[in-house]
Amino acid sequence: MKRILLVAVTAIIICVMAGSAPAASPSGFSTTTISLNAQVNTACQEAQHGTFPNPITIDTLAVSDQIFSPTVDETVKCTNGTLFTIKVSSANGAALNQTCTSGGVSAMALKSAGTPADTIAYTFMCAGDTDGAGNFTGAGFATAKALGISVKVLTANAQAAVAHADYSDTVTLTISY
Amino acid sequence: MRSKHVKMKYLISLCFLSLTLGTAGVADARCAFVGGSTGSIAFNIIDPSASPGPVLGTVTTQVNFTCNNNRAFTVTAAPASGWTLISGANSMPYTLGFIASGLGQGNATPIALLTNTSQIIMSNYQNAAGGAYTNSQAVTLTINCPTCTAPRTITATIPLGNVSGTVINTCAVTQAAGTLTFTMDPSVSGTTTAVISPDLKIKCTKNDPISITSSSTCGGASPKMGLGGCGGFLIPYTFTTNPSPGTTGLGFGAGTDITLGIGGSASSVNYANAPVGSYSDIETVTITY
Numbered sequence: 106m107k108r109i110l111l112v113a114v115t116a117i118i119i120c121v122m123a124g125s126a127p128a129a130s131p132s133g134f135s136t137t138t139i140s141l142n143a144q145v146n147t148a149c150q151e152a153q154h155g156t157f158p159n160p161i162t163i164d165t166l167a168v169s170d171q172i173f174s175p176t177v178d179e180t181v182k183c184t185n186g187t188l189f190t191i192k193v194s195s196a197n198g199a200a201l202n203q204t205c206t207s208g209g210v211s212a213m214a215l216k217s218a219g220t221p222a223d224t225i226a227y228t229f230m231c232a233g234d235t236d237g238a239g240n241f242t243g244a245g246f247a248t249a250k251a252l253g254i255s256v257k258v259l260t261a262n263a264q265a266a267v268a269h270a271d272y273s274d275t276v277t278l279t280i281s282y
Numbered sequence: 283m284r285s286k287h288v289k290m291k292y293l294i295s296l297c298f299l300s301l302t303l304g305t306a307g308v309a310d311a312r313c314a315f316v317g318g319s320t321g322s323i324a325f326n327i328i329d330p331s332a333s334p335g336p337v338l339g340t341v342t343t344q345v346n347f348t349c350n351n352n353r354a355f356t357v358t359a360a361p362a363s364g365w366t367l368i369s370g371a372n373s374m375p376y377t378l379g380f381i382a383s384g385l386g387q388g389n390a391t392p393i394a395l396l397t398n399t400s401q402i403i404m405s406n407y408q409n410a411a412g413g414a415y416t417n418s419q420a421v422t423l424t425i426n427c428p429t430c431t432a433p434r435t436i437t438a439t440i441p442l443g444n445v446s447g448t449v450i451n452t453c454a455v456t457q458a459a460g461t462l463t464f465t466m467d468p469s470v471s472g473t474t475t476a477v478i479s480p481d482l483k484i485k486c487t488k489n490d491p492i493s494i495t496s497s498s499t500c501g502g503a504s505p506k507m508g509l510g511g512c513g514g515f516l517i518p519y520t521f522t523t524n525p526s527p528g529t530t531g532l533g534f535g536a537g538t539d540i541t542l543g544i545g546g547s548a549s550s551v552n553y554a555n556a557p558v559g560s561y562s563d564i565e566t567v568t569i570t571y
Contacts, residue, residue, distance in 0.1 A: 137458070143548075
């Protein structure tokens, strides 16, 4: 009797499904932040040069104060919200860097060129101030601020004036901010 | 009678010797695979920004073998070096990890041929282009057992494509940006240009095209800076980037930075009436890769 030994070999085929490599590389994004700082500086500048009529005629017989308006008002541009003042100096008067207010700066003087001893006192006013104390507030550089300048000669000073046609003064305005 | 007894004893002795010789033989000493002889290794995700490396491969299909107890074996690879992964025209060297030599521990103790020490060193992956990589050539690993009976060698293979890895596209900030600073003088007409120091620098996977977008906290896509926060007076401005040397990643090695060229400008028209003070904003820069 032949004995046949059957050895059953069970072949276990393990199919390893190799993960196929991605066809496309992954993409993504990253973020970072950048701080931004900015400073709007305070600045002022003359926007329009003021002028007065030339000449201005002072009536020595006037019974009231004479106020002379400018031909062109002085305007200033300042950074929005900036408080500034206008300092006034008179070349012929004693006023030196006086704060210009709606009430006016006294110690201004018109002087005769031919007779320097003859002077007429006057007041230089800035009616555009916001509080009567000479403080202005900038409205930005797109908006000029009118100073509302004018010259006032008091009745008494006009009546006391010697007649000349060559009175003059140079007024220096300084923007202080 | 005595002679007969001696003769019998002699015959028995011969017979015993014969039996002893008959049971003697040469043991079958050899090495053999346990299971398949084909291996594979996966480096999986290779992040080129990873430092210091190396990236290690994982054996995904092991090749096990046995050798008779105390039989010394060595393993040699062909090619012996120059193993390379490729992705299209891009290539990246790697080192194959396998057991170099050892002693057999008998048929009941399989030995793993491949080790988890396959690696790609940083200098080889940091400037690799993104994409799926596979080995460019098959590697044959021959197990030599000089003291074994024939066959004294058995051969395993790592076929083409059985070493894999994917270099991902990624970007990283290598130099944080300073503050973008504007100094605006509303009395001067024109455009104020912002300055930044230092500029923002990034590195991205080589050949990876990137795009840069930004969003302003106060203005979204239309940047604005605000006085005392976004609720105050707002000044529109432009936020610009000018990446140098370009918008394609250069890798993560030395000298591969991309400078974003961040800048900004504001028109005096937009701040002429701006209140004096400090303005701020935060730009969120998004780099898509």
